[in-house]
Amino acid sequence: MKNVSLAILLAFAACSSYAQTHAIYTVPGGEPKTITVLGTDPEFHPLQNLHSKHQVYVKLKSMGNSRRYGKYINSLFTAMGYSGVNDRRFTESDVSKGEIPYGAVGMMGDGSHHYEYCMLNVEGDPYIPSWHVRAANGEDLYFMSRCGNAFYYPQAAKRRPEPAACPVTRVQVYARYKHPGCTYCEECGINDPEVTGSPFKETWITETVMVDEKNATGYTDTKKVYVDVDKKTFRKLKSEHYENEGYSGRERLGGGSCCRPWGW
Structure with a gap:
């Protein structure tokens, strides 16, 4: 009985030792290589694009006896504390x-079964679909669905934070002309040169939405911008505005207040 127990302990010690020396568990220091594209150098082709854990399990077992993959898949499973994939x-x-999160840092295999220290920054993939394989010694591995490459990372990376919503601001631009003959009226209100009051006159030029996000909707703020112009420029801009609105000729001479006469 003692001999059996000793054999088990020795086997476990050997597996643990192998796990520490296998390249996939040998995590170096320094800066990792950034990976932005997957699928260019698959490690285990039979594991690509499978749809169920049963399919993955069957493929893993069959690779254990494969002339092409047996040596490499068995070495990984031995490093995980098993006697091999057919344990x-x-x-x-x-x-x-x-799911391997964006920004995960760890050791990834390639088509030559070499392992490199990498950071997974695949644009558009907040998570990389994969298959998680539980190890007997706790050193679990992942096999990425897209490329079949083995991946190990000792500390789970956090998902990249979602960007904060960009505020949407509507900007209205007005041309403004100071008309010395304008007196106080209810439409103008008090003398407020920052807005529309006497003795300033304004005409609308354009409106735009300042926003970075492509799909943003609604406004969170509205800003007015005033551009001081001379009388000639003011009349030209106002005329263009009325024409754009469908007014012409005598329609523009219909009258108005002292501050917004149609005849300007």
Whole structure:
């Protein structure tokens, strides 16, 4: 009995030691290589684009006896604390859907079964679909669905924060002309040169929405901008505005207040 227990302990110690020396668990210091595209150098082709954990489990088991993949898949499973991928302790329940978050840093395999320290920054993918395989020694691995590459990261990276909503501001631009003959009236209100009051006169030039987000809707603020112009420019801009609104000729001479006469 003692001999059996000793054999088990030695086997476990050997697996743990192998896990520490396998390249996928040898995480270096320094800056990781940034990966922005997946699928250019698949490691385990049979694991690409599978749809269920049963399919993944069957493919993993079959690769254990493969002339092409057996050596490499068995070495990974030995590093995970199993005797190999066909260890009876490794069951279908040890496979589950996983998601590797954007910005995850760890060791990733390639088509030559080399492992490199990488950061996954695949644009447009907040999470990378993958298959999570539970290890016997707690050092779980992921196999990415798109490329079949093995991936190990010791600390879960946080999802990239969503960008804050960009405020939407409507900007209205007015041309303004100081008319010395304008007197106080209810329409003008008090003398307020910052807005529309006497003795200033204004005409609308344009309106635009200042916004960075493509799909933003609604306004959070409205700003008015005034441009001081001479009388000639003011009349020209006002005439153009009326023409754009469909007024012409005598319609513009119909009258108005002392501050907004149609005949300007």
